[in-house]
Amino acid sequence: MVVGTRAEAHIAHSLPAAPAPDLPRIAGSTRVAFVVLDPAETPQQGRVATRVIEAAAGLRGTGFVLLVVGRSAELLGVDADFEARLVQRRLDLPAEVVNPDAPYEAPGTLSTDLEDRALAALVGVCPKRRTSELLETASPAKRLHRFSGFLGRGRDEVRAGRTRPVVLLGGLASPGAAGELALDLERVGVEVVGRVPGTGMKELPALGEGTVVAVMDPNLTAAARAAEERGARVVRTLTPVGVDGTARFIHDVAAEAGAKANELARARSVWEGIEPLRNRVRGKRIFFAGDTGLEVPLARFLADAGAVVLEVGAPRLDRRSLAIELQALGPDVDVVQSPDWRGQLGRIDAARPDVVVASPGLHVPLVARGHLCRSPQDFLDAGVHGYEGARRILELLARTFERAEALDSVNL
């Protein structure tokens, strides 16, 4: 339920594309409804809740109510937490509040901010792990702590017992890729118990103390914090984008879960497998004007693959969550925080990159100026995560160059 003025409903309606091809479109979807407030009306507590209950009653199978309440609703006197509590009590369903306008610690607005906050809310309604389950996995871990000091072989202890369950967080835009990643993790002996968001409320995994949370997107800071607050261990590692990123991700997640994974051989064989594709992007100059938040990991992988990354722009750079990524990217790439897009246009014109990864606002102007463009959404749709994702990224770029060459050869 989007609570606000006409503006909020209009944004949700005009968004050009759904976040993922197999998700329902927002416009016309019956699962998204708008509570449009009248600015002239005097606020009355509980009225929003009444409307929400009305809407939920008309839809069969509602399992969770997410109230998106922004700044204008606040200014019009809506007490979001109160309304959510009321909905929760009356419908006997979990109800959470998300404020899309709340500022982050680092200034700037990413298009994935709402996704982050909605995921944080979903983490909050995941079932708690039952105490018996907790004891089972916690007991070897406890022993580990007691003995690891002088025996120094704690890891092996855990491996002898059971590994900790792993929950994948994020990856909303590339659901297929998340499945592949889960398979890869299971291959090294890690038990993936579920994903947030899953496919339905019933499929949400148990998440709490003893669970390992693997984050698939470096910008999901609120969701990661929510998981930490529940006692889960959040793995701080590279985003599973690109070969080395995936290898490091699997290695670190497995280590946290208590399994041992040696991904070096696997990574080497994947690199060998994509060698022909690497030749297609080697030496190509790429400019990330971006807005998806995956620019830094993508740039890191493409730089490893032999492309020349000219600049990486992102509306917000949360240096704490991106520290590892920025380190892996190295000092030779310009990373620009909240770039002025007109300045970007000038820099792109001056640098004449081979391909620009640009969001909708810049895409058409850049194509009009003769630049080759790819939208960051294309990468997300193709599924960028995991080893196969690495191949798909290179294939996507190779296709882009191929098509551009074919079109350039036409004598108009």
Add this chain to the structure above:
Amino acid sequence: MRLLRGVYEGPGSHGILRVAASMRGVHAVLRALPGEGYFPALYGARERSGEAAPVSLSPVLEQPEDSWGPGDLTRDLSSVVRRHPETEAVILARSEAALLSEEEVPEISLPPRGGRSPRLVTCDWEAPGVGEVEAADLALEDLIRAHCRGRHQRSPFPTVNLFGPPVFGPGAAAEYAEAERLLTLIGVGVNARIPLGASVGDLGRLSQAWVNVLLYREVGESATLYLQDEFGTQRVTTPMVGAAGTGAALRTIGELCQLDPKRVQQAVWAELARTAKLPWYARLGKPETFRDRRVAIFGDFTYPLGLGYALSREVGLEVAACGTYLGHLERDFLFHAHTFTDQAFVEDDPEEVAARIEASDPDLVVGTHLEEGVADSLDIPFLPLCPPTDHSPFVERPLMGYAGSSVLADALDGVLGPPEEEPEAAEVTGIPWADEAREELAEIPPFLRGRARRLAEERARELGSPDVTREIFLESRR
């Protein structure tokens, strides 16, 4: 407070930005929360012209005052002028959140640029409840008031100002082009096209025209009334949709421009013979194709009225319902719509609109992209001819003028076949509903009801059940 599944109109700021982005030399500053600056992205995806939208965001941030960082309105406004030397006018739009936070607009004088300082238009009438179209109308009037100074000599030969749709209107540029083509045929020149493609200089020369022609009355009503009061320029408001509407508009323009009526009529006849295919379509089609066929029309103002008139008079369909979402034009709309239908209504809740359309039992739905679901669930053809539409074609086709009437004929030809003898129809009505099932159906939101009913009846037929029971109904909803 209302529960909606969608909105037809955006907020007022969106309307102001649409008008500003339509014109050359006008730069808009949007005062809004950081997350609300989506207009350039929308513009890029919708217009696909390769131009960047002339819109800058002045974010409402929590920060100490007089910091002069981004977010300070005074600084943001003057930086727009510094960075865009081509800017001749700056218009300030405030989002609903910015308006609700009740911050003051400071007294600002824009820095001079090459001897002249661009004018700042602040839209004092902005309020949280104002919708997109009304705001666009008022913003256009403000821009014209700010720039239209002094009476000009009337042009030596008859010219008109075209007031048409702003950007994002379906086929906006094509509508202007078609109107201009027809005016040239009767010997009338175009003084200015407002707002699409107009420059700030054009705004100053509006008083040269003999007549103001309103193609799109929603945006242009206030501006032309102002010009009428100030300079006595007369207006032509007939919607140029369909052959009859176009002819009426052309004859009125000819009269006001003191043209020879014979010459106008000759031009009209020539066009009827060559370009306008809607009368031909109506003559060539079998009477049975149109007899007792009902159409429901919903949209803004000009398009539903123009289409309603053309479809009822020229094609001979029965207009079973005709509605608009523009509440502020209610009286005008109902007055005009009652000339061709008894079922005129004003409504901006998509579910209510769906219910009205369903209740009118139409054979064809003409509407905005939000009506597609209704037509789909009723299993009848749908034509998305009224804004807002969600497709942006590369080849823009007009819906106005004689060429537009042919486009309309094509669209109708595609969806109106000869009336089918529906063997299913008898069966569908033949299945009775159990009372409990009917109660369950009543709980479903109206916009889903039609589809749910069809699915349940299908399921009952599959199972060979004599009636639709509650169980069958629930099962069909799985």
